[in-house]
Amino acid sequence: MRELFKHPEFKRGMREISTVAPGIAAWGLMTGVAMSKSGLSLVESLLMGIFVFAGSSQLAATPLILAGAPMWVVLATAFCVNLRFVVFSAHLRPYVMHQSLRRRLFSGYLMADLNYVMFTRRFALPAQDAAGVQAQDAYWLGNAGLGWFSWVIPTLIGIALANVIPVSWGLGFAGILALVGILCSLASTRLRVVSAGVAGMAAVAVFALPFKLNILVGIAAGVALCLLLERPTRHALAEPAKDKGAE
Incomplete structure (x- = not known):
């Protein structure tokens, strides 16, 4: 040490x-x-x-x-x-x-x-x-x-x-x-910027929830958006790889 x-x-x-x-x-x-x-x-x-x-x-x-x-x-x-x-x-x-x-x-x-x-x-x-x-x-x-x-x-x-x-x-x-x-x-990528913005807007939209539960809503919204946006990206990357393997 x-x-x-x-x-x-x-x-x-x-x-x-x-x-x-x-x-x-x-x-x-x-x-x-x-x-x-x-x-x-x-x-x-x-x-x-x-x-x-x-x-x-x-x-x-x-x-x-x-x-x-x-x-x-x-x-x-x-x-x-x-x-x-x-x-x-x-x-x-x-x-x-x-x-x-x-x-x-x-x-x-x-x-x-x-x-x-x-x-x-x-x-x-x-x-x-x-x-x-x-x-x-x-x-x-x-x-x-x-x-x-x-x-x-x-x-x-x-x-x-x-x-x-x-x-x-x-x-x-x-x-x-x-x-x-x-x-x-x-926030080094567009995905991170967009997800952070959506999480912030979601948290503000439900600010009136008790016990600061709006934070949980914001986190859930940001994570859900990332999963939705990453899925098409993965498919787009996988398709060229398949085409290359076929060749």
Whole structure:
């Protein structure tokens, strides 16, 4: 493990995540203030800020907990909001199967959206040799590790200063800007842009639903649209392959 900290890929991972660290920190600060202002105790806020490490789920689950929503609604909302990580984990499985169970759990805990995007962009395919595996592990540790600090430390600061910093200073708006920046960086294809737009419109259209269920509706609409649009694309790609095989 120690040799990973000295590997050049460790520094590269830190350098690349540092470009978006201010946005992550702004979102983390806002989340810390929001949890404390919402009525959670100091211990609850600290535990959620450190161990949950999932901003969207934290913001979605906190008002449901305080409103006394049924536990299944809280769990279903958190699960659906972070459902994308199931796909991320399945994709990253070949990259981490050489690790022990404890290390795999730790790697999964550190995973966030931008870490996944940067890692898969850097390493399109799993390494087949020991040197390549070490490079991938070092990059992930540097990238995801700094991402964790960029989130957790500002979250703790937000919790500590929640009663000092007025919400009217625009911390919520800073968090929205951070989310918009992350969204724009991930919207790299027309399909993603369209699905994000449809999900947003669906969530706004049913905003009056209780327990923030409009979020679930938006997610369902975006996923359904992707499935419908991807199906013709797959058929279109399969047809030329069949023709080529016939020749």
